[in-house]
């Protein structure tokens with residue numbers, strides 16, 4: 001009998017992790033972008049690569065787009081292309097961080113004309129969502145300041161609220177606005193949406209269809225991210241995750257690579273808070289693959305999330321609760337750690353095979369020859385967007 005009970009298997013079968021289109025483009029640090037042979041040259045090829053991940057794992061049925069990086073002539077056509085490959089178009093990410101006009105802010109800018117331009121960009125993103133069938137508009141703002149006294153932080157917060165309200169008014173009944181926070185970078189003194197509290201305060205003032213996006217790489221070292229997950233679920237405002245892992249700053253490395261235990265603890269709180277399998281809490285990756293192959297990098301990522309989810313589902317909650325209530329600190333911790341230390345890989349491999357999937361998706365993809373094929377077919381792939 002598998003350690004993955006039928007109940008656990010039913011939960012695992014619900015898992016859906018959205019892939020970012022930009023994970024398939026070339027990326028790097030500000031020092032060097034190393035190109036990979038076969039890198040997609042347009043959004044269609046990014047979607048074709050993303051569909052490979054889903055084909056081998058059945059874990060990633062949708063792909064997020066970033067505008068203008070993924071601008072195309074016909075979103076209807078792109079949508080059909082994706083659907084033919086078995087995936088849908090997901091979250092639309094706005095971009096107000098690569099335009100000279102936004103040097104001193106976009107939605108917070110002192111100049112009403114520049115604020116209007118930034119708002120209009122978001123309205124264009126919503127028009128795109130109407131064509132792609134996307135539910136979520138994800139907003140991350142690169143706004144802030146570098147020096148004390150440089151700007152009036154309070155005024156910026158007020159203008160941000162006005163701008164977000166104008167965007168929110170255009171959001172459809174079945175759509176949502178998710179506001180992502182990040183504690184620093186590119187601004188180093190203050191950031192206009194630095195933390196979950198600010199994001200929460202902003203979206204709570206807008207309405208029910210405005211939520212918070214938690215990017216796991218956007219916190220100071222040592223932050224208890226699972227506490228934030230718990231609190232946002234408690235408040236009914238956790239809209240989505242951008243999963244990745246970090247050693248130092250916003251590293252955008254493979255989720256679960258730096259700290260699998262943290263990923264486990266986060267997923268435990270998602271399950272505890274009723275957010276697992278709830279379409280209102282979207283799981284997404286926000287990663288780049290600078291030195292490793294991109295498609296296997298994404299396969300590894302979704303498998304890491306699946307593995308930690310399986311471990312989290314193994315927790316004996318009855319025993320854990322009893323230990324907590326009786327104040328048995330060490331027993332409670334041991335029950336938690338037992339689940340974390342359980343190697344679920346053989347059981348997951350068996351389960352995959354029982355569903356007609358490869359037991360080892362990494363090996364199956366490597367054997368497919370897809371990377372060699374795209375290396376030959378595609379010449380002159382594009383950068384992910386950073387520095388592009």
Ligand code: LRH
Nearest residue numbers: 093140180215242250286
């Ligand atoms: C900002 C961020 C945000 C962007 C993405 C490319 O650091 O996490 O989600 O859209 O990176």
Ligand code: MN
Nearest residue numbers: 180215242286
């Ligand atoms: Mn992000």
Ligand code: MN
Nearest residue numbers: 215217218250
């Ligand atoms: Mn980031």
